[in-house]
Amino acid sequence: MSAEPAWKHATQQPLSELDRVLTLQRKAFAANPMPIAGQRRQWLNTLRDLLSAEREALIAAISSDFSHRSGDETLLAELMPCLMGIDDARKNLQKWMKPARRKVGIAFQPASAKVVYQPLGVVGVIVPWNYPLFLAVGPMIGALAAGNRVMLKLSESTPATGELLKRLFAQVFPEDLVAVVLGEAEVGIEFSRLAFDHLLFTGSTSIGRQVMRAAAENLTPVTLELGGKSPAIVAADVPLKDAAERIAFGKTLNAGQTCVAPDYVLVPEDRVEGFVEAYRQAVLGFYPTLTDNPDYTAIINQRQLTRLTGYLEDATRKGARVIALYDQGQDRRMPFSLLLNVSDDMLVMQDEIFGPLLPIVPYSRIDQAFAYINQRPRPLALYYFGYNKAEQQRVLEQTHSGGVCLNDTLLHVAQDDLPFGGVGPSGMGHYHGREGFLTFSKAKGVFIKQRFNAARLIYPPYGKAIQRLVYRLFIR
Incomplete structure (x- = not known):
């Protein structure tokens, strides 16, 4: 680890230090407001080389923050998506940057029009604790590809990862291009108050x-990725083994500490017990035991574990049937549990769970499942399991969510050519791939005329014959 960082004292005087870095990045942007494609590609190359070279250190730091985090999960859910995102941006950068030609109406000829994609300036990114690498680097890819400077605020709940990223980025990027901010919640509050060009x-x-x-x-424009209670729907005719296994993967990855993890499952009432058994078999197949299992990730800290335990106690007190899939956990490795007979007055059905608890809600007709979802805040993700094409289309048309997987979970987030973002209470705006480039760019409309000016025909004084002719041609 590096020496004690300046940001450790930022809780006393955060604003002056934050302002210093923001001013530094603004000056650097003003000196180079439209970086060429080659320079942007070099930034991305540098980032990719760093992540590849330091992957073991990153795995160790993240695991340290969690007390134990599966190294394979960090590779699969953090490092791989980062590298794939960089590769996608490098491949498509020239195409994304190319001005887009637009049509000019006949009344305004001769002229041309185009859209120029201009960097915004300095982008702020507030990073959560659950995927501290991917959710820092993912937005950073889009911001750098678009030609911006970046300030990252890492979570106080992942101090080892934050210290490591601060040190590593400082080795390869000047502070006026990429800066990492560390500190407690007070620093995060001041960070969000900065006059970024996008946050x-x-x-x-x-x-x-x-x-x-x-x-x-x-008046800083924002992109908010907020999560919410993402539902999974099990259709009446889908094989339960197929659905349960894929839902179990989405729920057990990172011990459920994923913003797009299935938060509850809607199951036909006559298939609930069958789903319970299929889910149990799937989870036990993934994790035969929790004790000393290197594949199973711990809850990030005691505060989050206490919150989840409180959900179980509240649900049990209010009549839920809790089915624990293991006799006990280990340290903060919390056992997976299914919850039946849940009701809206339970905390587990009100808050985003963010842990290894999965409520099951029975329904009798698919319309009831749609109604249940639509009566609640719009989620970040929705998962449907069923092979009937007509019913799949109904899911897409009759529900709202940030994104959808048909017959899978989570993997829509890993598709660089798909936008990622919420809707309403689950967020606003998009990023990833081209959408990330556009989010961190100003799509500037440009109208171009050269020497000849036909528009003088409509200049005052009004009432000339040519003006009356123009009105007849275009106003009907």
Whole structure:
């Protein structure tokens, strides 16, 4: 680890230090407001080389923050998506940057029009604790590809990862291009108040409201990725083994600490017991035991474990039937549990769970499942399991969510050519791939005329014959 960072003292005087870095990056951007494709590609190459070279250190740091985090999960869910995202940006950068030709109406000829994609300036990114690498680097890819400077605020819950990224990025990027900010919640509050050219926040809906309120003081545009209660629907005729196994993977990855993890499952009432058994077999197949199992990730800290335990106690007290899939956990490796007979007054059905608890809600007709989802805040993701094409189409047309997987979970997030983002309470705006480039760019409309000016025909004084002719041609 590096020496004690300046940001450790930022809780006493955060604003002056944050302002210093923002001013530094603004000056650097002003000196190079439209980086050429080659320079942007070099930034991405540098980032890719760094992540590849330091993958073991990154795995170790993230595991340290969690007390134990599966190294394979970090490779699969953090490092691989980062590298794939960089590769996609490098491959498509020239095409994304190319001005787009647009049509000019006949009344305004001779002229031409185009859209120029211009870097915004300095982009702020507030990074959550659950995927501290991917949710830092993912937005950073789009911001750098678009030609911006980047300030990252890492979570206080992942100090080892934050210290490592601060040190590694400082080795390969000047502070006026990429800067990592560390510190407690007070620093995060001041960070969100900075006059960025764009601010991206990933986290809870409640904190997202505060971030948006702070950004509004500077009219800073925001992208909010907020999560929510993402449902899974099991159709009446889908093989339960298929559905349960794929739902189990989406729920057990990172011990359920994923913003797009299935939060509850809607199951036909006559298939509930069958689904319970299929889910149990799938989870036990993944993790035969929790004790000393290197594949199973711990809950990030005691505060989150206490919150999840409180959900179980509250649900049990209010009549839920809890089916624990293991006798006990180990340290903060919390056992997986299914919850039946749940009701809306239970905390587990009100808050995003963010852990290894899975409520099951029975339904009798698919319309009831749609109604149940539509009566609640719009989620970040929705998962449907069933092979009937007509019913799949109904899911797409009759529900709202940030994104959808048909017959899978999570993997839509890994598709670089798909936009990722929420809707309403689950967020606003998109990034990843081309959408990330566009989010961090200003699509500037440009209208071009050269020497000849036909528009003088409609200049005042009005009432000339040519003007009356123009009106007849275009106003009917």
